[in-house]
Structures are given as structure tokens and as C-alpha cells.
Amino acid sequence: MACDQLGLRGGEEAAVGEEETLRRGPWTVEEDVLLANYIAANGEGRWNALARRAGLKRTGKSCRLRWLNYLRPDLRRGGMAAEEQLLILELHARWGNRWSKIAQHLPGRTDNEIKNYWRTRVQRHARQLRCDVGSQRFRDLVRCLWIPRLLERIHASANPGEGDDVLAQATAAALPVVAADGRCSWPADDVFELGPGAAADVELSCTTALSSSPSVSTDGCGARPLPPPAPMMATAESAHGSVVSSNNCSAAMHEHDTALWQPPQTQTHGGLIMMGQEEQHHDQQAAGSQQLLGAETWWSDQSSLHAGLYADVGFPELELGGETMWGACADDLWCTDMLGL
DNA sequence: AACCCTCCCAACCGCACGCCA
DNA sequence: TTGGCGTGCGGTTGGGAGGGT
Structure with a gap:
């Protein structure tokens, strides 16, 4: 070797x-x-x-x-589920590169894994959008598009066939409120500043087929919640004012964004020691999966941390299929061309 | 088939901090 | 107070895998 x-x-x-x-x-x-x-x-x-x-x-x-x-036997392997992606985005917005701290809220995930996820996936999307991950613009895009999209995916998975009203309420609860002075606040307790020009970008980015009203305003009209996310087949206005079908941009996404949720398996914890690597890793997956059986309660435990963000959505049985974090065909708002970036 | 490129992730590095003698 | 040691954290890198040409 x-x-x-x-x-x-x-x-x-x-x-x-x-x-x-x-x-x-x-x-x-x-x-x-x-x-x-x-x-x-x-x-x-x-x-x-x-x-x-x-x-x-x-x-x-x-x-x-x-x-x-x-x-470690309690480690999870495999791709990040939508819920985990959502948590990472939200916690990173709150704490920055505090990977170990973020990892504490994602059982079975290591700080290294989260860090790698951020660097490979999130930063890649930022590159595609031609903006810096630390920029206000990217943060606004995450909050106005990515997070609502993930919430939409989670909600759709948890409540198939439910109407848009509940979805709208749930997603609205997840979005920041922008005060007249330009300060945005989460339904939870933190506050962030909108950078110069950010409001216009946010407004543009969030104008979808679902909502014809401006989403963010700093014109002195007071705080207003952002609209719910676009439906799967939404269209979006680019910076140049053109309306593009969301189906045109799927190439912007990559299949490795797929959430590869492993089905629960029987755990044979004690077998770790004498096994070969293949079996060992399989067993680790099983161990992680078994922990996930308890994760249903864990997700609800997060409500104290993400009170307004997740409370109305509720968490599914953690069995997301092989679709992208953006949804089957609605990932397109991130297409660079569509956004006119 | 061979080469190139990109992506992903395991592993490493340097640094900082806390504890203890 | 200080120095050694153990540990934790965040940044970086090397190499394998896979896809494209």
C-alpha cells in the first residue's frame, strides 16, 4: 500500500x-x-x-x-436528507463555520462530514450563482429559495396531497420578516442585516408564479412576510425580466444532491470488531439507521432551536426518495441563466 | 482504451484551549 | 505562573471514483 x-x-x-x-x-x-x-x-x-x-x-x-x-458505531453514512440540509443551512446562517456545533444538532453526522458537504455542495452552488457563500446575496437566495424549497420537499413528503394553504403557512413561518429599517428577523430569535441592494435581489428572486406581490420591502411599508415557495412547475423572472420555464435548467443540478436515505436495518452492533471492512461499513450503516428510528423524536426535539421554522411543518418519517434537494424539477430557480447572474 | 476533468471525502495540518502538576 | 500534555476545531489537501471526450 x-x-x-x-x-x-x-x-x-x-x-x-x-x-x-x-x-x-x-x-x-x-x-x-x-x-x-x-x-x-x-x-x-x-x-x-x-x-x-x-x-x-x-x-x-x-x-x-x-x-x-x-x-464510531452511531455514525450515519449516505447522502444528506432534506431535513439535514435544511438544518445545516439554517444553523450555518446562524453560527457560521462552527462545524462541530452544527454537528451536535445532526446526530450521526460528524463535523468533518458537514464541513465537506458545505464545501462541496453549497459552495458549488454559490460558484454557479457567481456569488460568494459569505455574501448577503447568497444568504438571501438561500433563505428565499433554497430553504423554502427544502421545506416544501419535507412538507410534501410528510403530507402528500395536502392543499397549498397549509404549505403556505408553514413556509411563511420559515421565512424572515423584513422590518422597515431593512433588518430581517427569523421567526426565531436572531436578526440579520440586509445588505445594500439586497432587498431588490430578494424581491426579484422570490417573485414566483405563486405570488404576484413583492416579497421584501424596505420602502417604509413595514415588516412583511415573504411568500411561500414556488410550486414545482413555477416560472421565475430573471434579472432581465424574462420568464423561463423551470424545466429548462435541470442541468444545473447534479445527481449527487440526491438524498440517499437508507432504510432502517437490523443492527448487529457487536459484530463490528471481527468483521471485514465491507461488512463493517454495512453494519455502521445499520447502526446509523437504527439511530434514525429514534430520530423521529429527535427532529421534534429540535423545535426549541428552530421553533418557528419547523414547528408548523412537522417532520416526515425520514424516507425521502431519490430526488434532489430541489425537488424533481423545480431546481431551476438556481440556474444561473434564469437568475441572470 | 486512454486521457482529462471534476467531484467527493478521508485524512492531515496548525492552532487554540483547558487541565494539571 | 509556567510548561507539558491531551483534546477539539477549522482549514486544507491528496487521491480515488466517475463521467466526458
């Missing part, structure tokens, strides 16, 4: 004499077994000592990372 030839750069925590024997790079199945066995028998913590006592030629740091990000 290539990593066998990898040396250890200076600055590592290990003693100088150990540098030649310490390994770096990808973990082998044998190392995983050693680490999992040791932790199963002795628990975690004191990682440097643990690495030595387990017979691992790794730094404690590396062992800790491997355990927390990969071997």
Missing part, C-alpha cells in the same frame, strides 16, 4: 525515535479492527496512550480522528 512508504513530517506529536515507524495515510482494515477492539474493551480517550497500547503505529490524533469520523 502506498501509505506504507509515507514518512512522517516534522512537527508531529510523536517522539523523534518513533518517526520511522509511525504510519500516515489511509487506514487498513487491520488497523480499524485493532482500534475498534481496543476501544470496545477499554473505552476512548487518552489517544496517544491508546494508540501505543492498542499496538497502532499511528498518532493519537490520527486514532481519534479515525474513530470519531469513521469507526
Whole structure:
């Protein structure tokens, strides 16, 4: 294996004499077994000592990372569900790059996983939109288009066939209220500032076939809730005023946005230690899935954190099918050309 | 088939912080 | 107070996978 030839750069925590024997790079199945066995028998913590006592030629740091990000039995694998994406978007808007803090609210997900999700998916969308993820413009787009879209997906999954009224109420509750001074507030407690020109962008972006009224106003008319999200076959006005069918832009989305929710499986927790990697990973998925059986209550527990955002929507049975986070065909509002960006 | 490109993610790095002797 | 150690966090990177040409 290539990593066998990898040396250890200076600055590592290990003693100088150990540098030649310490390994770096990808973990082998044998190392995983050693680490999992040791932790199963002795628990975690004191990682440097643990690495030595387990017979691992790794730094404690590396062992800790491997355990927390990969071997832990309660980890979930697979794509992010719409609910998780929604939480990430909302919590990132609130806390920024506080990945570990965000991860605390997504059971079975690691900070590394969330960070990777943000960097690969969210930042890619920002690139497609030609704006910075930290910009007010992108934040407004997220709040006015992405989050409502996710809520719509969640709601549609939870309440198939329900009318638009309830949906409108639910999504309106998820959207910020813009005061006369330009300050926006969430149904929850935080407040953010609309940047210069943001109101116009928001208004433009949120004008859909569902709502003919302006969505955000800073003209002194007072706070007004944003409209509900567009229906699946909505059209959107580009910055140039043209109306484009949403079906024209599906290429802007990628299939790896698909939410690959794993069905619950039987957990065989104790089997982890002596299994090969394939089975081991399968078992980890099963373990994560079993935790999801308890996740239904977890979602409702989040209501204190996301009170107005999710309370009216309710959470589904976490069995979203293989559709994109944008919905089957309505992802198109993000198409760069449509938005005229 | 070979090459190139993009995407994804596991693993690494540096730094900061808390604890304790 | 200080230095060592363990741990946690956020940023970065290397390489594999997969798709396109």
C-alpha cells in the first residue's frame, strides 16, 4: 500500500525515535479492527496512550480522528436528507463555520462530514450563482429559495396531497420578516442585516408564479412576510425580466444532491470488531439507521432551536426518495441563466 | 482504451484551549 | 505562573471514483 512508504513530517506529536515507524495515510482494515477492539474493551480517550497500547503505529490524533469520523458505531453514512440540509443551512446562517456545533444538532453526522458537504455542495452552488457563500446575496437566495424549497420537499413528503394553504403557512413561518429599517428577523430569535441592494435581489428572486406581490420591502411599508415557495412547475423572472420555464435548467443540478436515505436495518452492533471492512461499513450503516428510528423524536426535539421554522411543518418519517434537494424539477430557480447572474 | 476533468471525502495540518502538576 | 500534555476545531489537501471526450 502506498501509505506504507509515507514518512512522517516534522512537527508531529510523536517522539523523534518513533518517526520511522509511525504510519500516515489511509487506514487498513487491520488497523480499524485493532482500534475498534481496543476501544470496545477499554473505552476512548487518552489517544496517544491508546494508540501505543492498542499496538497502532499511528498518532493519537490520527486514532481519534479515525474513530470519531469513521469507526464510531452511531455514525450515519449516505447522502444528506432534506431535513439535514435544511438544518445545516439554517444553523450555518446562524453560527457560521462552527462545524462541530452544527454537528451536535445532526446526530450521526460528524463535523468533518458537514464541513465537506458545505464545501462541496453549497459552495458549488454559490460558484454557479457567481456569488460568494459569505455574501448577503447568497444568504438571501438561500433563505428565499433554497430553504423554502427544502421545506416544501419535507412538507410534501410528510403530507402528500395536502392543499397549498397549509404549505403556505408553514413556509411563511420559515421565512424572515423584513422590518422597515431593512433588518430581517427569523421567526426565531436572531436578526440579520440586509445588505445594500439586497432587498431588490430578494424581491426579484422570490417573485414566483405563486405570488404576484413583492416579497421584501424596505420602502417604509413595514415588516412583511415573504411568500411561500414556488410550486414545482413555477416560472421565475430573471434579472432581465424574462420568464423561463423551470424545466429548462435541470442541468444545473447534479445527481449527487440526491438524498440517499437508507432504510432502517437490523443492527448487529457487536459484530463490528471481527468483521471485514465491507461488512463493517454495512453494519455502521445499520447502526446509523437504527439511530434514525429514534430520530423521529429527535427532529421534534429540535423545535426549541428552530421553533418557528419547523414547528408548523412537522417532520416526515425520514424516507425521502431519490430526488434532489430541489425537488424533481423545480431546481431551476438556481440556474444561473434564469437568475441572470 | 486512454486521457482529462471534476467531484467527493478521508485524512492531515496548525492552532487554540483547558487541565494539571 | 509556567510548561507539558491531551483534546477539539477549522482549514486544507491528496487521491480515488466517475463521467466526458
